[in-house]
Amino acid sequence: xxxxxxxxxxxxxxxxxxxxxxxxxxxxxxxxxxxxxxxxxxxxxxxxxxxxxxxxxxxxxxxxxxxxxxxxxxxxxxxxxxxxxxxxxxxxxxxxxxxxxxxxxxxxxxxxxxxxxxxxxxxxxxxxxxxxxxxxxxxxxxxxxxxxxxxxxxxxxxxxxxxxxxxxxxxxxxxxxxxxxxxxxxxxxxxxxxxxxxxxxxxxxxxxxxxxxxxxxxxxxxxxxxxxxxxxxxxxxxxxxxxxxxxxxxxxxxxxxxxxxxxxxxxxxxxxxxxxxxxxxxxxxxxxxxxxxxxxxxxxxxxxxxxxxxxxxxxxxxxxxxxxxxxxxxxxxxxxxxxxxxxxxxxxxxxxxxxxxxxxxxxxxxxxxxxxxxxxxxxxxxxxxxx
Numbered sequence: 573x574x575x576x577x578x579x580x581x582x583x584x585x586x587x588x589x590x591x592x593x594x595x596x597x598x599x600x601x602x603x604x605x606x607x608x609x610x611x612x613x614x615x616x617x618x619x620x621x622x623x624x625x626x627x628x629x630x631x632x633x634x635x636x637x638x639x640x641x642x643x644x645x646x647x648x649x650x651x652x653x654x655x656x657x658x659x660x661x662x663x664x665x666x667x668x669x670x671x672x673x674x675x676x677x678x679x680x681x682x683x684x685x686x687x688x689x690x691x692x693x694x695x696x697x698x699x700x701x702x703x704x705x706x707x708x709x710x711x712x713x714x715x716x717x718x719x720x721x722x723x724x725x726x727x728x729x730x731x732x733x734x735x736x737x738x739x740x741x742x743x744x745x746x747x748x749x750x751x752x753x754x755x756x757x758x759x760x761x762x763x764x765x766x767x768x769x770x771x772x773x774x775x776x777x778x779x780x781x782x783x784x785x786x787x788x789x790x791x792x793x794x795x796x797x798x799x800x801x802x803x804x805x806x807x808x809x810x811x812x813x814x815x816x817x818x819x820x821x822x823x824x825x826x827x828x829x830x831x832x833x834x835x836x837x838x839x840x841x842x843x844x845x846x847x848x849x850x851x852x853x854x855x856x857x858x859x860x861x862x863x864x865x866x867x868x869x870x871x872x873x874x875x876x877x878x879x880x881x882x883x884x885x886x887x888x889x890x891x892x893x894x895x896x897x898x899x900x901x902x903x904x905x906x907x908x909x910x911x912x913x914x915x916x917x918x919x920x921x922x923x924x925x926x927x928x929x930x931x932x933x934x935x936x937x938x939x940x941x942x943x944x945x946x947x948x949x950x951x952x953x954x955x956x957x958x959x
Contacts, residue, residue: 574949576927577958586931588946593855593875593937595905597682598645598862604835604842605822606861607647607687608850609654610638611899612661612669616912626665627914634669635676637851640907644858646850647685648673649725653766654848654895655689657727660915663694667716674720687758687846688722690714692729700731703745710749724757725801725846726750730769739775739785746789756798758824758846761786763804765891779804783813794818801826801846805887810834814841828887828894832876836864852886852898853879853938875937882932885925893920897929901938904930904945911952923956 575583618628638648650673651657651666661669670688677686692700692709700706706729717724726749732742750757764771774782790797799822802810807830814823824846825834831850834843850857856875863871886897896918903911911918930939930949939945953959 574946574953575958576931576949576953577924579924579928583958588934588939588942590942591937592940592942593859595640595644595855595940596859597643598858598865600862600865602645602861603865604861605647605685605824605844606645606850606857607649607685607824607846608641608854608857609649609652609846609848610641610851611895611902612655612665612914613637613899613908613910614912614914616910619912622660622914622916626662627660629665629669629914630908630910630912631672633908633910635672637902637907638673638676639680640902640905641851641854642677642680642682642684644854645682645861646854646858647687648677649846650686650688650722652689652725652727653762654851654898656895656914656917657689657691658693658730658767659892659895660913660917663691663713665914666693667713670717670722671720674722678721686722687725688717688720689725689727689760690717691727692731697731697734700729701735703741706731706745707748710745711752714749714753718754723755723798724753725760726757727760728762728767728770728773730767733770733772737775739788742774742785743789743792747793750793750796753796756796758798759786759790759800761800761802761804762826765805765889766803767892779806779809783809783816787813787816790821791818794821797821799824799844803827805829807834810843811838811841814843828883829880831883832860832873832880835861836869836872848894848898849879849883849886852901853882853936855940856936856938878932878936879938882929882936882938885928885932888925893917896921897925900926900929901933904933904939904941904948906941906944911948923952923958926952
């Protein structure tokens, strides 16, 4: 029994339900491509001046978590915003992360699919004021990813909004980069709720016009576009956008609120997944996707339904701090041995949030090692002066 804080500034006793999903590999091949976007763990013994420079990565725990995802049948979206790109993790660290992860993935018995984020964050915005400079920055990261054997995700770059780029600039830059890629890439549309610096991406200020702009890019480069990840937290927009995609181009949902319905689809079209939420709810996600592949929609929705309140809590505003909730659950599930993140990011959420995540994770069957989870929750409570 734990005394957990509430949003009413009270302490309430909480007893674990005793119901937990057992992490396991899927019984059959999945019918949806599913990437979980994973976080990075810092080494508390080696970290110095955590708000400055490159983090001291705890490689053992960081890679252990990736194996936890792969062992349950998920693919991996590596070195994305979930890995704190631009929020504690620089390109030098991300490059090493990609190289280490790809080596592990190639040796893993399930041969998981890994897609890696290519951006422009090795250069300050002051040096990214021309199309040529942006292309060169992207090119450096794309080359590193291909050299390591990963698929490219062309991450949204803060450089475009910073120079107030119009649709024509995006079209020229993306056209050049897609033409140079050796295999189809995944485009990336991250809403400003995840990163305020990306407001107005693709050029127009309004979403319908921005949708037209990126669809023009996709239609002009269909052979080089595997799909597009959209993280706008707008189910109606995603469904309408999905219906306009050319044949063979996937929609990878990044909607951490409405993933169940979007992945299930409307009978004619469906979304695949590239989600930070899947790194938080892995056992439920994998077993729900297994049920979908088996045609068991009752089990599919039963598994996903209790994860939605959990995901909404993890991704509550300010949404960009969601990474802390994912790392917290990885720690509770013993997929990592401690709860230290680059730049001390674990402090970006309050103890009441972590208590609510604990409750909701239990109700969703996500706490696969309840004894360890309770012990670690108790430690965090004590650290905050709550017993």
